[in-house]
Amino acid sequence: MRLIIFGPPGAGKGTQASRISSRHGLLHISTGDMLRAAVREGTQLGRLAKSYMDKGELVPDDVVFGIIKDRITKADSKDGFMLDGFPRTIPQAKALDRMLGEEGLKIGAVISIEVDDEEVVKRISGRRVCEKCGAMYHIIFDPPKNSGYCDKCDGKLYQRDDDSEDVVRNRLRVYRKQTEPLKEYYEKTGILKVVRGTGTVEEVFSEIERILEKLN
Numbered sequence: 280m281r282l283i284i285f286g287p288p289g290a291g292k293g294t295q296a297s298r299i300s301s302r303h304g305l306l307h308i309s310t311g312d313m314l315r316a317a318v319r320e321g322t323q324l325g326r327l328a329k330s331y332m333d334k335g336e337l338v339p340d341d342v343v344f345g346i347i348k349d350r351i352t353k354a355d356s357k358d359g360f361m362l363d364g365f366p367r368t369i370p371q372a373k374a375l376d377r378m379l380g381e382e383g384l385k386i387g388a389v390i391s392i393e394v395d396d397e398e399v400v401k402r403i404s405g406r407r408v409c410e411k412c413g414a415m416y417h418i419i420f421d422p423p424k425n426s427g428y429c430d431k432c433d434g435k436l437y438q439r440d441d442d443s444e445d446v447v448r449n450r451l452r453v454y455r456k457q458t459e460p461l462k463e464y465y466e467k468t469g470i471l472k473v474v475r476g477t478g479t480v481e482e483v484f485s486e487i488e489r490i491l492e493k494l495n
């Protein structure tokens with residue numbers, strides 16, 4: 280199975296992707312996580328990526344595509360994967376199709392999680408992430424038992440630099456302008472599946488499961 284989890288920042292892509300990955304044993308590939316790892320490691324790529332990420336802008340297509348290409352040609356991607364945060368532009372989607380096409384492969388479904396802008400701002404400004412294991416919390420909707428620390432591994436929780444309200448609003452502008460047109464791109468090939476992202480994590484996950492059952 281090759282899936283894309285699609286939607287605006289804060290739609291719950293990472294949360295749902297982790298669930299799908301645990302339930303179906305599907306490899307979860309997040310370009311955002313890979314870029315943040317490069318930033319933490321202080322590599323040249325990380326420094327370049329940070330200059331875009333801090334402003335809520337997209338990292339250039341060729342850079343992101345290079346990372347994805349390296350990742351999905353690794354042996355563990357052979358049996359399938361789920362892309363989270365990629366593609367984000369039409370050229371990225373075309374490059375992905377071209378690359379998979381060369382191997383006779385294609386994307387089976389694009390699951391688009393729909394959430395409106397005000398809900399996104401509300402969700403993201405309260406979001407906290409574990410610096411050790413990446414688990415996500417919300418200070419109001421999904422607080423950790425021990426304030427400031429992860430329930431799973433006791434790691435410290437932090438707020439992503441790009442989760443401040445002004446950067447989130449820019450990420451939303453960028454999403455509507457550069458990323459949302461991809462819905463039409465995938466709708467044309469009949470693989471776009473739309474899910475309402477405003478329910479609880481369980482409700483959204485059940486809806487995604489219903490879609491995945493029909494694919495098998």
Ligand code: AMP
Nearest residue numbers: 310311331332336337338343364365367
């Ligand atoms: P995310 O964790 O998916 O919200 O991504 C965080 C940030 O990483 C984005 O705001 C972009 O700056 C960058 N990024 C992640 N994926 C991509 C991509 N496919 N294309 C360009 N930039 C990306």
